[in-house]
Amino acid sequence: ETGVTQxxxxxxxxxxxxxxxxxxxxxxxxxVSWYQQALGQGPQFIFQYYREEENGRGNFPPRFSGLxxxxxxxxxxxxxxxxxxxxxxxxxxxxxQGAEAFFGQGTRLxxx
Amino acid sequence: TQLLEQSPQFLSIQEGxxxxxxxxxxxxxxxxxxxxxxxxxxxxxxxxxxxxxxVKKLKRLTFQFGDARKDSSLHITAAQTGDTGLYLCAxxxxxxxxxxxxxxxxxxxx
Numbered sequence: 001e002t003g004v005t006q007x008x009x010x011x012x013x014x015x016x017x018x019x020x021x022x023x024x025x026x027x028x029x030x031x032v033s034w035y036q037q038a039l040g041q042g043p044q045f046i047f048q049y050y051r052e053e054e055n056g057r058g059n060f061p062p063r064f065s066g067l068x069x070x071x072x073x074x075x076x077x078x079x080x081x082x083x084x085x086x087x088x089x090x091x092x093x094x095x096x097q098g099a100e101a102f103f104g105q106g107t108r109l110x111x112x
Numbered sequence: 113t114q115l116l117e118q119s120p121q122f123l124s125i126q127e128g129x130x131x132x133x134x135x136x137x138x139x140x141x142x143x144x145x146x147x148x149x150x151x152x153x154x155x156x157x158x159x160x161x162x163x164x165x166x167v168k169k170l171k172r173l174t175f176q177f178g179d180a181r182k183d184s185s186l187h188i189t190a191a192q193t194g195d196t197g198l199y200l201c202a203x204x205x206x207x208x209x210x211x212x213x214x215x216x217x218x219x220x221x222x
Binding site: 033 | 118152153154155156157160200202204209210211213214215
């Protein structure tokens with residue numbers, strides 16, 4: 001077990017709704033990255049947070065936003081959900097930027 | 113845009129066989145990582161290769177980083193059913209951002 005926990009594990013939402021996914025990073029890790037993994041694909045980088053600041057963003061629209069708290073846990077928010085947002089959302093934490101990333105088990109989001 | 117192509121996409125073999133998975137890119141990465149992912153789980157790091165030409169062995173798994181640091185291979189000797197899973201290569205760029213490959217789904221049967 002990596003110590004990175006995500007909640008919820010599964011979620012079903014309706015198109016147009018908003019969703020918040022949560023990630024508790026491994027103890028002492030100050031860097032959290034979020035990835036989207038569509039079925040049958042490799043994970044795609046959404047963004048990264050380092051010490052509560054966004055530190056890099058992938059090719060995702062502004063309706064994907066995030067937050068990192070003082071305890072380094074993190075949230076991923078997605079507004080105006082679309083059917084194509086259905087995917088496994090993975091959170092990974094690192095001791096520092098550039099260090100090994102440890103992944104959580106993911107949140108499976110289904111948009112209907 | 114950096115892209116990592118993996119081949120083959122799917123591989124179904126019998127226990128005891130050998131196999132090689134390839135990861136190719138047009139870009140140079142500072143390091144390259146290999147992960148294995150099982151259904152319902154996040155990817156788990158197997159190895160990181162950093163130096164061009166580097167070869168690393170992890171029991172029955174052998175990882176190689178190309179001289180130009182653009183490609184890599186994973187060779188499994190005498191595959192076991194427990195090797196079944198999705199194998200992902202990932203190039204490490206700035207600030208821990210990982211660019212993942214397309215994945216190779218391996219099925220090992222008795």
